Amino acid sequence: MLSVFAVSGVRYGRLDSNVTLACGKSPTGIPVVWHLNRSSALPWHRVTSDGSLVLLQVDQSAQGNYSCYDDRGLLLHSVRLRLGHPPGLLSISCQVPNHTHVRCSWLESVKTFLPAEYNASFRPCIVDFSRKHCDVDHPAFWQTIHTLRVTETNALGFETTYVRFQLHKLLKPDPPESVLAQQLEGYPKRLNVSWNFPSSWPLHDAFPLMFQIRYRPQGSMYWSEIYSEDSSVVIFDALAGHIHQVQVRARDEVNSESQWSEWTPQLLIRPWEGQEDNTKYYFFPVNTEPETSTGKSHNPVHEDEGNLGLVILLVLFSVVILTTVLSLVFVVWMRQRRRHHATKQELTSMVKMKSMPI
Template sequence: MWTLRAAGLLCLLAAAAGGPCPRPALPPDTVLSAVGANVTLPCLQWQPEPNGTVSWKLENQAVSSERAVLGASLLLRLVQDSDSGRYSCYVGGCLVRSLRLLVEEPPELPGFSCYRRSHVRDVLCEWQPRRRPSPRTRAVLWVKKWFTGENATEKRCRYFPKVDKFTCRVTVPPSEDDTLLLVSVSVSNGAGSVASKGQVISANRVLKPDPPVNVLVEPVERAPQKLRVNWMYPPSWDSRFYRLHFQVRYRAERSQSYTEADQLRETSLVIHDAWHGERHMVQVRGLEEFGHGSWSEWSQEAVGTPWADPNSPEWQTGSYSSQFPSDYDFYSDTFTGPPGPYSSNTEGTNGEALGVGERSTVPLYTFLVTGGSLFLGTGLLAGIVLRYKKKWRRGSLGQGKASVVVQHPLVLLAPPSPTSPVSEAPLLSPPASPGSVGSTGPFEVTNMDYLLVPQ
């Protein structure tokens, strides 16, 4: 263990300086061999034939003669990793010599990368070797604060056979999210050791959330160009204290290019420019709300198809149009019939704030009730106007007659001649009784002077 620790420290220093990692020394009783080679293990250190029967054992089990040639020297053909172990030579039943055989290749140079799933998780550094490592392979992550005199710390790495990965874990306190760390990986086995180049990281730099989960795509009722997308935060992200903003990309099944909508704070989106009757592929990814780290991987594809009128001929025959969006519906919002050649809108980036191609979903009876109400109201208003127009006209005429004053010229009457007799007839006739003949009212009809006087 001390040898591995010392080798790891030397590897970290060598990695920081850009040099190779020193190879650990093998014990004197160890024989190293590559996979597929032929190996000879001598029973005695000198060549003369031993006196007595020679036998070999591997870990206290007799060596089979199927792949080995037994004798004073043991010949193993095409050795594999399973042939590794301690071989013992017996002469006349007595142990003469014991050798340890290591069958393995030197470790690969680890090309590791580090990431952090959330602010409350540890930093993970992982890599996947090109070939399966031997069971005796050990990996260590060495961590040192950058530009400080502190010693490096050792973090053991674990190999997971199911995913064929090495994983190293680093715990970072919340107060040190921006602290720069120098990290390096040292891998060793019986055939040698190797160290990666040092990397300078911080917990915020390597922040990378997991992809969003439970992505669901649903049609919008009576909207043949809309799709509603919902998703959830990944379980590894604590959404009570830390938020993500999201990016959604989608495409029709027959299209090769994606349309993207980003800067989304909520876990839902309404797509306004979906193709009629076409299956759409939708994916979502997330980024820390302040832009720390990098985007998550895209979620698994979710599939959805816009709403279609089941009574339309296109829906019954399955012959919906999939034409490219046009600019027509950018200005139209009253179309409620089945999709046609003029019923799509311009394709582009979409978000909740966009109203591109949004279609009206108001039922037809609403338009009929509104139109009828407007018609009745207009007729009622017109009747009121005509009614009061006649009254206003009569009032204006009456005021005009009252204001007219007929001017008559004054005629000077000559005084009566003294010789001419004065008429004994009165100027005004005496009032007649209401029931007398020839009377039509309070005035005498025969009195023409009254009628000639302007009223």
């Protein structure tokens, strides 16, 4: 089957098919000689009676500059051959980082090996050909379902791909930014974590975010979690003396069907240990710049006094329980003793009565 298309002096043919190249307007019956890149070595082929070159089941090695000459060596015609495939369906995905912007990108399901153009229809979608994506500003969130149509065109044909989606379900903020974890001086079990809204989420007041913070001692399998509408939280149950892993992510607070952002990069931080100049952030990778602690000072002796009071209370409670048990045992013993004494008196009386004369 003939599968050649001409564009600006270039012939395009399908890979794995037969490709026919004509020798210009050469007279029929005149023998011609074909060269590929100035060499007489040609791929698997045959030459027809009119001088056309038929390349059989071509692969990438058949690409190049073809020239045909008459029997005197005179150049009759030359052409450049490029090989590839027509477009196939695209794999399209759309990202919605906020309520004012949508970016849809695509990947080829068929490697065409040929230059292509794209046309997108969605409100409209402004196409970046080199990066294979298009952008929509201020999309209609009130519309339930949107349809995007992307058409890929190359020298061998075109293909149109349709995709339908719901913006409110694709809404996925970028991760929070400038995340910091701080020690709180005087509190060996507390950490302060703060962050900024993603810079790609411009309308903070109109569209608030919900934040999820997770943390765990380094090496543990289990995460603890906190949810917050603010841009900072205090962790109250950190494990004293241990480095902790901390991460934050965000989601639209109102839209329950939206997606959580990716987690922020991991932070490593150890709670306060009672040493001066010990407030540092341990990032992944480690950042050794010191930070200013924002926590209020506190005397840890109060925590020890609280523990001592609890011990004294437990001891007093134990003494009361023991006294009660001993009292119950004594009462039971006294009752048993009185009952035994009464029984003995009754037996003595019966013996005396039997011994008396009638």
